[in-house]
Amino acid sequence: MKTKMLAMILCYASYFMMAQTGGGEFQFKSTECLSNDERVSVQKMLKTNKQTLQLEGKLTAKSSLPSSLFIWPIKKSATAPYNEVWSISNYVDHNPNYPNQLLDYNCGNRTYDTNSGYNHAGIDIFTWPFGWYQMDHNQAEVIAAAPGIIIGKSNGNYDRNCNFNNSNWNAVYVQHDDGSVAWYGHLKNNSLTTKNIGQAVAAGEYLGIVGSSGNSTGPHLHFEVYNSSNQLVDPYHGSCNSSSSGAQSWWQVQKNYNNPKINAISTHSQEVSFNNGCGVQESTYFKNSFNSGETVFIYTYLSDIAIGTPVNIQLIRPDQTIAYTTSFNMNVFYSASYWFWSLPASTFNQDGNWKAKVTVGSMTETHHFTYGTLSVSDYHLNNFIIKVLNPVKNHQIQLEYNGKLNQKFTVEIYSMAGRLVNKRKIILQKGNNILPFNASKGSYLMKISSQNFEETFKILN
Numbered sequence: 463m464k465t466k467m468l469a470m471i472l473c474y475a476s477y478f479m480m481a482q483t484g485g486g487e488f489q490f491k492s493t494e495c496l497s498n499d500e501r502v503s504v505q506k507m508l509k510t511n512k513q514t515l516q517l518e519g520k521l522t523a524k525s526s527l528p529s530s531l532f533i534w535p536i537k538k539s540a541t542a543p544y545n546e547v548w549s550i551s552n553y554v555d556h557n558p559n560y561p562n563q564l565l566d567y568n569c570g571n572r573t574y575d576t577n578s579g580y581n582h583a584g585i586d587i588f589t590w591p592f593g594w595y596q597m598d599h600n601q602a603e604v605i606a607a608a609p610g611i612i613i614g615k616s617n618g619n620y621d622r623n624c625n626f627n628n629s630n631w632n633a634v635y636v637q638h639d640d641g642s643v644a645w646y647g648h649l650k651n652n653s654l655t656t657k658n659i660g661q662a663v664a665a666g667e668y669l670g671i672v673g674s675s676g677n678s679t680g681p682h683l684h685f686e687v688y689n690s691s692n693q694l695v696d697p698y699h700g701s702c703n704s705s706s707s708g709a710q711s712w713w714q715v716q717k718n719y720n721n722p723k724i725n726a727i728s729t730h731s732q733e734v735s736f737n738n739g740c741g742v743q744e745s746t747y748f749k750n751s752f753n754s755g756e757t758v759f760i761y762t763y764l765s766d767i768a769i770g771t772p773v774n775i776q777l778i779r780p781d782q783t784i785a786y787t788t789s790f791n792m793n794v795f796y797s798a799s800y801w802f803w804s805l806p807a808s809t810f811n812q813d814g815n816w817k818a819k820v821t822v823g824s825m826t827e828t829h830h831f832t833y834g835t836l837s838v839s840d841y842h843l844n845n846f847i848i849k850v851l852n853p854v855k856n857h858q859i860q861l862e863y864n865g866k867l868n869q870k871f872t873v874e875i876y877s878m879a880g881r882l883v884n885k886r887k888i889i890l891q892k893g894n895n896i897l898p899f900n901a902s903k904g905s906y907l908m909k910i911s912s913q914n915f916e917e918t919f920k921i922l923n
């Protein structure tokens with residue numbers, strides 16, 4: 463995996479300051495996700511497991527009913543501070559020739575093969591932005607695309623790989639009611655569902671966390687499907703998917719070939735670093751509360767934006783006037799790209815609640831941050847402020863609230879592994895508020911949300 467800095471010339475108008483800008487492609491490299499030997503040994507393992515499960519009566523003979531159609535197998539965790547967490551690097555290669563003879567279901571070449579004769583047999587969905595950071599914070603969950611029975615699990619394998627290395631992956635294998643089987647590979651070590659082989663999972667149920675175990679260049683999910691006759695399935699319907707199982711889509715709602723997304727807009731204290739070495743967490747330098755005199759780095763992280771699409775950034779003052787705006791058109795297609803602006807302290811001529819807003823074609827995302835000294839009126843302007851006093855004392859979380867009266871909030875508390883521990887609705891009183899909390903010692907994340915507000919706090923218990 464590597465990042466490329468591309469020279470970018472932006473035209474910008476500004477009255478009193480210059481913004482430094484930059485950005486470019488984030489390139490997710492491909493490698494053979496599973497060698498032929500590994501694929502054969504997985505098939506063998508699954509065959510043995512299925513025989514055992516059938517003998518135990520845990521796997522009924524295949525039903526004549528069609529399998530449930532698939533939902534998307536990646537889910538953003540409740541605490542992830544992004545709009546979306548994924549982009550696609552590769553589809554199934556339908557051209558049996560190699561090397562570099564590529565044909566995806568849509569007759570494009572968004573796939574790969576290798577000199578050794580491997581044609582990509584799955585769909586690669588990588589996490590973006592900050593794949594390693596997402597993995598370390600359990601921000602991208604792999605969920606069951608369809609209900610079924612777990613017929614295989616592999617765990618215990620190293621999960622921070624960056625190239626082809628012939629090592630085993632961590633994976634979950636689920637057989638659906640029609641006998642088809644989905645493979646979910648490259649999972650984070652020890653993140654797998656606690657359910658055992660032979661147990662049922664529902665569609666959307668947690669299976670693990672996106673990782674980089676096995677032959678992998680970075681955190682991504684390899685999703686591979688076989689029909690009841692053990693023939694490879696490409697779940698996408700399209701004019702170049704000529705296999706018999708491709709006569710119709712296996713997705714409930716088939717996503718478009720390209721999936722344009724604003725994955726995130728965020729603020730940082732300095733330039734982020736994507737490439738800190740193999741398997742090393744990126745330097746994110748996330749920051750949402752700036753002191754007077756500080757420079758603010760605004761980043762937006764995009765996926766699959768069509769060439770020619772206008773991108774606009776706006777920086778909005780606490781009084782809702784625009785402090786800075788700039789636009790450019792995407793001139794190259796990237797499955798992942800990032801664009802940033804560093805704005806000097808002189809830009810921030812008001813203290814209070816600022817917004818960074820990005821508009822890409824018809825999509826818009828807004829990020830809130832604060833600058834300078836906050837007065838009580840700043841809090842009222844935006845109708846909220848919540849402070850959490852750590853650590854938890856006498857099984858009580860103390861919250862300070864300085865916002866609108868009679869506001870209803872939903873409070874969700876998660877373990878650091880992303881499991882929901884507690885959920886309730888509350889009305890916060892101005893000043894001090896107390897929430898009973900009886901979970902075991904350790905750190906937690908508490909998400910507090912209402913109609914127009916969402917913030918996550920760390921709780922030390």
Ligand SMILES: [Zn+2]
Pocket residue numbers: 495552582584585586683684685
């Ligand atoms: Zn793959």
